[in-house]
Amino acid sequence: MNPHLVRILAATLTVCMASVGHAEMASDGQSAVGEVSLVLGRAYLEPESGRRQLLTPGTPVHASDRIVTESNGHVHIRFVDQALVSVRPDSRLYIVEYRFDPADPGQSSIKLNLQEGVTRSISGQGASAARDRFRLNTPIAAIGVRGTDFVVSATRDSVRALVNEGAIVLAPFSSDCTADSFGPCVVNAVELAGNSMQIAEMDGNAGMPQLLAGTLDREPDMMQSEVQAAIADSQGDVEEKTAGTDVVLENVTSRRVQADVAGMTAPRDTPPAPPVVTPVDFTPAQPVTVATVTERQLIWGRWAGGLGDLERITLAYADSRPDRDITVGNSQYVLFRDGNGVTKVQEGLGPISFSLTSAQAFHSSESGSITAMAVNGGTLDINFVNNQFSTQLNLNHSATGDMVFSAAGNLFEGGYFHSRSATERIAGAVSLDGKEAGYFFEKQLESGGIQGLTLWDRNN
Template sequence: MSNFMTSRTAPVAVALGLACLAGQAAHADGVPSAQRPVGEVTMSVGPVIRTPAQGLPETVRRGTPIRPGDRLDTADGGHLHIRFIDGAMVSIRPGSRMWVEDYQYNPQQVSMSLVRFKLEYGVARAISGAAAEGAKDRFRLNTPLVAIGVRGTDFVVRAGEATTRAAVNQGAIVMAPFGDGCNAQALGPCGTTSAKLLSADMGQLQVEFRPQLAQPEIKPLQGAVFASNTQDPGNGHVVLARNAAAPATPAGDHPESERLATTALAESAVKAVMTGQAAPPPPPAPQPVPPVVVLPDPVPVPPPVVATPEPTVPPPPPILQWGRWAAVASGDAAIAVSRAEAAEGRSVTVGNAQYSLYRATNGLTDLANGLGSYSFSLDKSYAQYEVSGAMSPASVEQGRLTLDFGNARFATDLRVASQLTGAVLISGAGAIRGDGIFFDRTVPGQAIAGAAALDGKSAGYFFEKAIGAGTLSGITLWSRP
């Protein structure tokens, strides 16, 4: 987002000057500060609508003023950038709705500034300005599920009825679900026990909350979570390239043209003979026919039989392959190889601290069309129970996996046993994405994540479940006829 990540030094200085002038003019024209613009649209692409607190909806263009109470809606293909008077910047992605509930910036007393946004649904990116940096405890971004406070931040949020996710590019945020001690009318981060802090220093992570959870979860960052159906114009431009023109057909590849040319030459020769321009050569004189001598057929001698061994055709490499992080196998040699070997001709899909599942695409980018619902058989598995770094073997006694590609759902059950845990049932269900990846973390202390081959004929997943003081985990591979 090149036009969104420029240095803020000059814009902030200009914004401060504008704010001071605005504050001086307030006494002269008598316009209440709540009705004064607090920002301006710097870019508007596609259908974008601004609905003021009191007034009619209007189409947003570059230069449209933004006031407290404004509701901003971007349809599919719509995209909006806003620069506020304190230098803060907000990008609202396609298919989103965001409210500027309140925006008060006081350059003389920055600590008394107040900023409150509400992202009802969709994706938005916010870069803090002087107000949020100088009054961190008076900044708030609410979604239908959580409150988000900042610590001088550049962050991205995706909000919906069932999930809120956020990632941090710079600084830190605090996410807390609404409830006792955290309400939408308050300001700043909620200080409840269920609040989670996510900092850019923590690496490529995201924080996610769903209503069935007691508190937000920190997870590995998934780039697709924050993608929209239109590329952010600030991060680059979409370029559509035509394929190169097909090469001309080589000479000799025109059988119909050759047939017509041959026929034309034959007709010219016949016409020449009929008009006397040329005479056909005389027929050859008859030659005596030699007598026919019939000889007996020789007795056929069969050739010697030589047994030719059938050529050995190596089996094709597997589409799905587990790769281990460890340098040496530890009982998993039948199902896992080194990560370098697993990555040959394949790309990674899911993984945990011990294994990653690699998949060959064979030219596909998404699941093949026309796939239905299938029951899979368990081909290979490996399981273990870990307590305080000590590993003990476990075994998968039986399992079931159903992938319903038509309805984008999966369901599975595993019976896993070890001497320390006895028999344990691991059961999960959830959605299948268009790229074949599926996962379920709805059961507390349990995680299931895997991927299907893009032709829908095989699958694999890992599982983890907290049992007592340790963790029961393993990897699986499945196939169908």
């Protein structure tokens, strides 16, 4: 062979091998952090440097990639720590950082940015082991987790979130809560638990998020319809949905997500699950107003601003004070009673049982954050013959689980009752005719504490 030609071929081969070696190094230099497990409709991967590519099952996903779905697109991503993320139609999810070491999960660093749309995140080993190093950012607020399965819907100026399991902490961006930090923020934050049947919502005009009652029933039949709708969307039959509805539908209907988590598809002949009985929460979905409490004899007032949007059964002091007398209270709240200065309770009253009408309760963490608790029921019995009372409340919070607050003690002249111990305090009053009652309560826990207000009506 011509020596000159040999030299040319050798040089060409050297260049080709160098190019291949460089490509392998580039690929090896940033290992995949996950893999696409499901694609319905049209969805794309946008790497930090490189061409947009159509997503297919098995596509590797790297940190700094963006997942973009069209109006009929739906994507599931399985990450290296077994986390699962579902990206719904018309969404943009940016994988900012995903560091996970199976040998030391507690040193994980995970940050996602939902730029718009709806996503569902089911925590893996990384977020579970390093909750202070997980963050999901939206355009206006940050979300930290307490080991969870949650859904977020985001636009440029609003965000909604709900929780299937565990809890999240939602907080607006501020000097104390920046987008480049990790973990939950505590300033102006609200905590939302999966058993609260509420939605955390915030818009750009609000100073802090608020908790709203979930507006859609969690019907088992909706689970199958969501998969059918997603498949129909992938074939061009696109159904327009609002962001608010999407966040609820993703929560209650994603059977395929649940199947992916379990690593298997449920058999077709699997009998339907029995309906879930949801506990009643006696905390009103919206704050009371002067007009809604005009017929009540007992009204809770607050000395100052209280807890802002978390207040549900209190009025401002000026609104609750007119023509009513102060009964019991603490540094934050006071219970007003109709009476025109009269303090003597109607004579001839005997044992009376009361039904819970409304309540609000809060959990205070050691870090100082205050979040709403669910009040699922309770009992109050007052015996006007022997001047005794007893009560219990059924409460729930992600930090405490189900818990019962109970107290008993004496009824005093004027219709007042109270009890105090080293860790608990309760004080209340009855209306002069014995038809209504109310009390505030406080309980110190090993970690943090709880406090709340109640209103009751006579059963008979």
